[in-house]
Amino acid sequence: MEKLHIAVAGISEMRWGGSGETTTSDSNLVLHSGNSDGSRYGVGIFVSKRIKKALFSWEPISDRIMTARFRSTLNKLRQGDINILMGDFNAKIGPNNTGLRSVMGQYGTGTRNDNGERLVELCQLFQLVIGGTIFPHKDVHKYSWTSPSGNTHNQIDHICISRKWRHSLLDVRNKRGAAIDSDHELVIGELSITFNTVERTP
Structure with missing residues (x-):
């Protein structure tokens, strides 16, 4: 994502268990929404460190849908x-x-x-x-x-x-x-x- 200079990316079939947010070693942010064991489906949103302070709110809906507001x-x-x-x-x-x-x-x-x-x-x-x-x-x-x-x-x-x-x-x-x-x-x-x-x- 950094190499391509992407600010926000939606990710399908992410397969991370549960929901939450993770800060990467490069200070980017990854939001995710999945089922309990991460065995299938799951969605995520990558937010570049350049704009993560613009993230206003986000909500995990299900293992196929999530929302984020900037x-x-x-x-x-x-x-x-x-x-x-x-x-x-x-x-x-x-x-x-x-x-x-x-x-x-x-x-x-x-x-x-x-x-x-x-x-x-x-x-x-x-x-x-x-x-x-x-x-x-x-x-x-x-x-x-x-x-x-x-x-x-x-x-x-x-x-x-x-x-x-x-x-x-x-x-x-x-x-x-x-x-x-x-x-x-x-x-x-x-x-x-x-x-x-x-x-x-x-």
């Missing part, structure tokens, strides 16, 4: 929370955005599946935009999962952002070659946000 200001618009939903949804969205331009762009890849329909409906309900569909990258920079055989590629991991802040999202693409020991690619979203620091009480 104190921030936008470069242009300075009011309201920016809701970001990210993770492995097993959701293929595809490029067809007819009647859905408020939810997605035309640059998704693949053929929409049931999980894709559910994600689209969720984004419609909560006024979110699917970031990986609004930037015209080559497919090789959109794929987030490759089958063990290497013959099948899908875009199933997504970063979604509040529709109101869509233009603060500057780019979404995979980071090919990042060593994350997974059959998923690291998906990176670039935002135009400046974080304010706050004092956290124990």
Whole structure:
């Protein structure tokens, strides 16, 4: 994460038992939410030491969902929370955005599946935009999962952002070659946000 200069990263299938926060030897912060023994699932959030003082609060919901809030200001618009939903949804969205331009762009890849329909409906309900569909990258920079055989590629991991802040999202693409020991690619979203620091009480 430090090598790639990542400020905040969502982690799926983390497999750490229970919930809590850990400070790494490099002073970065890792938040995690999992089941009691860490045998499966589990999610986490990596927070860079550069912005961890901006962490306002966080909550472990389950071994598949957690939330975190950061104190921030936008470069242009300075009011309201920016809701970001990210993770492995097993959701293929595809490029067809007819009647859905408020939810997605035309640059998704693949053929929409049931999980894709559910994600689209969720984004419609909560006024979110699917970031990986609004930037015209080559497919090789959109794929987030490759089958063990290497013959099948899908875009199933997504970063979604509040529709109101869509233009603060500057780019979404995979980071090919990042060593994350997974059959998923690291998906990176670039935002135009400046974080304010706050004092956290124990």
